[in-house]
Amino acid sequence: MRLAHITPLQVQEYLKTNDMILIPIGSLENHGRHMPLGTDTLIPDRILTLLEERIGPEELMIAPTLPYGSTDFLESFPGSISLGNELLVQVLERICLSLFADGFRKFIILNGHGGNTVPIDSVSLTLHKKGARCLCLNWWTMAGELNPAWKGGHGGGEETAAILAVNPDLVDQNHLHEGQQLINDYGEALPTTGFQTLSFQGATIRAARPTASHSGNGWVGPDAPDTATIEWGEAMLSAMADYIRDLLPLVKDLPPFEF
Ligand SMILES: [Zn+2]
DSSP states (O other), X not given: OBGGGSOHHHHHHHHTTOOEEEEEEOOBOOOOTTSOTTHHHXXXXXXXXXXXXXXXXXXXXXXXXXXXXXXXXXXXXXXXXXXXXXXXXXXXXXXXXXXXHHTOOEEEEEEOOGGGHHHHHHHHHHHHHTTOEEEEEEHHHHHHHHOGGGOOTBTSHHHHHHHHHHOGXXXXXXXXXXXXXXXXXXXXXXXXXXXXXXXXXXXXXXXXXXXXXXBSSOOBOSSOGGGOOHHHHHHHHHHHHHHHHHHHHHHHTOOOOOO
């Protein structure tokens, strides 16, 4: 059931038997030159469409997707927009506390973007302290755990496969075969090995800095975008929808959180 499509009375009716709500959150940010800026929103939305084919409307309330997230590192790429961590905590907390006041007690955050994880954790702590429960589903990490062949960086094979499954027209074939463009912005003695990481004498040093300084096109592996297939994307997003379908009854029956 979609919160945006029902009346206040229908919300009250739902809450008589179910106090669980799912809040999807994404980001508007660079994922390489081949991918749409809305990748982190488009993928959770597709998983939810598949989920709705698997459950009845009374089994889950779904809030509107929050299309912006915290992505300060990628903000310097054209079109990327960041709320930053503090503002995202405020926005998400206000959303959750409004729903808490209505009677919702089990919150499931379906997250499409790694940078949102710390702000979500902060809101989760607030909700647990009030006796509610909050679970965060980072779909791209979980998909890689369900099947290690699906694991795939930022804008790499995993997310590209997912967007191909959403709509192949959203992937720009002219840039699909571009390699990872890592730049040694700290000099050759401290080579860049990935987003925010350098290498020295075989050990990794973390250097959090604007991604555009050390990545020319803003995607990072392990799997290259052109390894992605529609079949991979469809199987992966279906598996995530199945997973959430199986999880829902367990979460619904959890007692109030106490500590
Ligand atoms: Zn992403």
